[in-house]
Amino acid sequence: MSEQSPPLADRVEAQLRSVRDPKAELSVFQAGFVEDIAVDGRDVTVEADLTALNGETATGVVRAMLQAVNDVDGVESAHVERVSPSSEGRSTVAAFDHVVAVASAKGGVGKSTVATTLAAALAGDHDVALFDADIHGPNVPGLLDISGPIHSSEEGDPLPVRTDGLEVMSVGLMEDGAPLAWRGAMAHDAVDDLFTNTAWRNDDVLVLDLPPGTGDVVLTTLQEAPVDGVVVVTTPFHASVSDTGRTVELFRDNDVPVLGAVVNMAEYVCDCCGEPNDLFDGGALPELDAPVLAELPFSRRLQATPTPGDVPSVVAELGAEVTAALETAGEVSVPEHAVDIRGLPPEERKRRVRTRFTGLERGAAFVVVSDRDPTPVGAFLGRLVDEPREAFDPFTVRRATPSDWVLETVRP
Ligand SMILES: Nc1ncnc2c1ncn2[C@@H]1O[C@H](COP(=O)(O)OP(=O)(O)OP(=O)(O)O)[C@@H](O)[C@H]1O
Numbered sequence: 001m002s003e004q005s006p007p008l009a010d011r012v013e014a015q016l017r018s019v020r021d022p023k024a025e026l027s028v029f030q031a032g033f034v035e036d037i038a039v040d041g042r043d044v045t046v047e048a049d050l051t052a053l054n055g056e057t058a059t060g061v062v063r064a065m066l067q068a069v070n071d072v073d074g075v076e077s078a079h080v081e082r083v084s085p086s087s088e089g090r091s092t093v094a095a096f097d098h099v100v101a102v103a104s105a106k107g108g109v110g111k112s113t114v115a116t117t118l119a120a121a122l123a124g125d126h127d128v129a130l131f132d133a134d135i136h137g138p139n140v141p142g143l144l145d146i147s148g149p150i151h152s153s154e155e156g157d158p159l160p161v162r163t164d165g166l167e168v169m170s171v172g173l174m175e176d177g178a179p180l181a182w183r184g185a186m187a188h189d190a191v192d193d194l195f196t197n198t199a200w201r202n203d204d205v206l207v208l209d210l211p212p213g214t215g216d217v218v219l220t221t222l223q224e225a226p227v228d229g230v231v232v233v234t235t236p237f238h239a240s241v242s243d244t245g246r247t248v249e250l251f252r253d254n255d256v257p258v259l260g261a262v263v264n265m266a267e268y269v270c271d272c273c274g275e276p277n278d279l280f281d282g283g284a285l286p287e288l289d290a291p292v293l294a295e296l297p298f299s300r301r302l303q304a305t306p307t308p309g310d311v312p313s314v315v316a317e318l319g320a321e322v323t324a325a326l327e328t329a330g331e332v333s334v335p336e337h338a339v340d341i342r343g344l345p346p347e348e349r350k351r352r353v354r355t356r357f358t359g360l361e362r363g364a365a366f367v368v369v370s371d372r373d374p375t376p377v378g379a380f381l382g383r384l385v386d387e388p389r390e391a392f393d394p395f396t397v398r399r400a401t402p403s404d405w406v407l408e409t410v411r412p
Pocket of ligand 1: 106107139212298300
């Protein structure tokens with residue numbers, strides 16, 4: 001605060017405490033909006049960072065602040081200057097403890113609804129950020145009832161919009177609605193730029209709302225970002241579940257761990273009689289090779305703007321399931337007979353593989369768990385038993401987590 005005229009500055013500050021953040025019911029100080037109060041004679045300038053508020057709300061808060069300052073005895077002129085915060089102390093994607101992506105095989109199944117309500121559920125216990133990577137249909141701002149523009153920090157980094165402690169970034173927050181007109185590389189570069197440079201303050205969990213489908217943008221994002229796992233959203237409709245099954249397979253083939261599935265619009269509970277009704281009459285559904293994390297009903301409550309930390313119980317349960325899945329997503333279950341060479345020096349890796357493999361009977365299963373791609377181990381195994389690589393059948397290598405690979409074969 002300025003050193004000039006402390007008594008007037010104190011009175012201005014006291015008066016400003018009556019101005020509230022209309023969304024959070026906090027004073028503008030508690031909400032962290034007031035950066036500085038400068039008093040020059042009878043002129044007062046309040047510096048305020050209102051980047052967390054949408055345009056209309058911010059204008060209302062500025063008006064209320066001006067009114068409050070003007071009401072203070074001794075003030076001749078009042079000004080409110082909007083300032084940008086600094087990126088200092090903020091982090092980028094790499095800083096998050098967990099990154100969870102929400103995907104769907106097709107559009108319109110409720111992917112963005114699941115992403116936003118999941119973020120709101122997790123926000124009860126964590127500092128959560130939500131990134132809307134859906135270039136052509138960025139629905140997240142609408143679902144959360146927030147709007148842009150996106151502000152930049154003093155360093156020029158894009159700042160997320162804050163709503164009840166949840167941080168949100170979306171191309172849909174850009175002022176002129178440009179994303180809808182973007183195509184291909186331009187759109188991809190814009191999202192990439194936002195994804196890489198957004199200066200987050202929250203750093204526990206980042207929820208990523210992916211575009212629908214399994215196009216290049218989706219796969220590249222999943223492979224480039226430090227994603228712990230994906231939640232896939234489907235409706236309980238035969239074709240939707242089959243498509244989702246293929247999506248799960250594709251993610252696994254591309255080394256993306258799948259945390260589980262959300263079956264959305266599972267049933268509709270009648271407002272009048274409370275009777276649950278199926279919305280889709282598809283008979284028996286195909287098996288999904290992923291655990292079902294939640295079955296969400298079709299409900300008007302799920303169409304309403306979610307409140308971070310205060311979500312319907314079915315969504316809170318989804319949050320708990322995802323939290324539990326994230327805890328184990330970084331772990332790979334090592335079969336008892338596997339050779340675990342993670343973290344070992346090169347010579348020790350070779351020694352363990354040699355000892356175990358040469359001790360096996362023909363036809364016995366052999367499994368290696370490694371912290372790097374163990375494909376070259378195939379040639380080493382061949383030399384050990386003087387067999388060509390083709391003699392190893394089956395021979396599979398899969399990336400079980402972002403940092404664990406599993407090699408499975410049989411001694412020829
Ligand atoms: N469980 C539900 N109960 C009631 N309405 C729902 C539910 N899930 C989704 N909706 C509604 O369905 C519409 C589409 O949902 P949403 O935008 O989440 O789908 P999406 O899969 O993200 O779509 P897109 O493919 O456009 O990204 C929205 O109006 C949303 O409010």
